Amino acid sequence: MSERIAAQLAFLVEVDKLKSTLRATTLCDGSRRENSGEHSWHIALYAMVMAEHSNRPINVNRVIQMLLIHDIVEIDAGDNPIHGDHDPAEQDAVEQAAADRIFGLLPSDQSANFRALWDEFEAAETDDAIFAKSIDRVQPVISNLETDGGTWPEYKVTPAQLQTRVGTKVQRGAPAIWEALKARIDGWFAQNT
């Protein structure tokens, strides 16, 4: 087997493990916790469907590619729930090491390209990354709304915390979507807290 194809397959086999990384949120039917592999599929589809609501010019295909790889570091670093406690600096160090290891399995040209795309997502400064980050925050909100608040009660999330941790990030890249969700969110908190 060519060394190049062998390296590509080694990467593709390694990332299979993302299907075993569990997130805080559940499926929309509440039957089980979602894993980061299926989340990555869903969120890429979110971007494909919702691209028109970006408040800045984006290349939807770059956003999709970014979202396909955005959580791969969780194979080593695990998922950190938005409303959970973790040390950002420590988390960042673990994720950087994970990116070195996992993207490093690819042939060097692809490794550099994938790493640059992931770095861009993490930095959240380009238009594409800002929209990708916004849409990544929308999906758990939908899951929670579909499952009667989902993880909000468990994490004792207040409307103000939701606005800070989620709302401001969705508003940065896709304010129309946050606007559309606001009434449903406010309705849930009014009835349940």
Place this chain on the structure above:
Amino acid sequence: MSERIAAQLAFLVEVDKLKSTLRATTLCDGSRRENSGEHSWHIALYAMVMAEHSNRPINVNRVIQMLLIHDIVEIDAGDNPIHGDHDPAEQDAVEQAAADRIFGLLPSDQSANFRALWDEFEAAETDDAIFAKSIDRVQPVISNLETDGGTWPEYKVTPAQLQTRVGTKVQRGAPAIWEALKARIDGWFAQNT
């Protein structure tokens, strides 16, 4: 909420069900069967990594979009294992109805675009669709090789059947990948049958 965003979210919530559609193949560690949502993520990433091995000019971003939606009809139609028994005509009718229903949840312009992309994948005539179909057949082979034959013993697959059902399809769009896998596949069958 705007009707448009409401329709888009209804589609995105509905497709969450693809995470509960089980495939024949397991994860690469053999721990459980794979679902079609996480498969769709993995296969889009396969395309992103393996695009250079297409034997015809392709637009990798169209291929990725195609693969993100290629299995959505399985929410209604279920997954049909490559090596299982099913009536192709009956299956086709169920999948067409599923496509009508599920893509029909989207706003009409997006519904038409998504449906056209899915129809193109199913027809397997364009360069993009041929490569998408090829890469879709590679991933279960890797999973089976990683799990000591995986589903091959259960379905009593012979090397000739594997060549017909999988090999010819991979060779149509990505012959270099099949070539690279051939020795591993032949080795497994030589040792286990």
